[in-house]
Amino acid sequence: MKPENYKKLASKYEPKKPVFKNCIRAFWTGGLICIIGQAVSYFFIFFFNFTEQTVGNPTVAFMIFLSMLLTGFGVYDRLGQFAGAGSAVPVTGFGNAVISAAIEHRSEGFVQGVGGNMFKLAGSVILFGVFSAFIVALIKSVF
Numbered sequence: 001m002k003p004e005n006y007k008k009l010a011s012k013y014e015p016k017k018p019v020f021k022n023c024i025r026a027f028w029t030g031g032l033i034c035i036i037g038q039a040v041s042y043f044f045i046f047f048f049n050f051t052e053q054t055v056g057n058p059t060v061a062f063m064i065f066l067s068m069l070l071t072g073f074g075v076y077d078r079l080g081q082f083a084g085a086g087s088a089v090p091v092t093g094f095g096n097a098v099i100s101a102a103i104e105h106r107s108e109g110f111v112q113g114v115g116g117n118m119f120k121l122a123g124s125v126i127l128f129g130v131f132s133a134f135i136v137a138l139i140k141s142v143f
Contacts, residue, residue, distance in 0.1 A: 025084065026089075030087070033063075037063050068095045
């Protein structure tokens with residue numbers, strides 16, 4: 001059988017993906033994560049006297065810590081299976097990705113396994129963030 005014919009035959013029997021349902025799940029889950037982040041921001045503003053300009057960093061740190069904690073208990077993985085990109089796109093997805101790599105490689109030891117593999121994703125995220133900030137600053141300086 002030719003590859004083209006096989007692809008046609010396979011696509012006929014392939015189950016249809018519920019794209020609309022997945023988009024709705026991602027939208028509501030991502031929105032819920034953002035609502036929780038906003039509540040954390042207000043908590044820091046009212047109880048720890050942060051201002052709206054300074055509350056961003058502790059809120060992001062808390063949300064990343066919370067996602068790492070939930071990943072360690074296996075809750076965030078189930079949320080990710082339900083929501084897809086709705087749980088991966090917010091900053092909590094970054095925390096989940098970092099700690100998942102550490103958990104996956106813990107059998108190799110704390111230094112070689114956990115320490116060596118925990119920051120594989122973090123390096124590329126930091127590089128992209130610094131490069132993007134440079135490009136935006138360059139464009140802002142020119143205009």
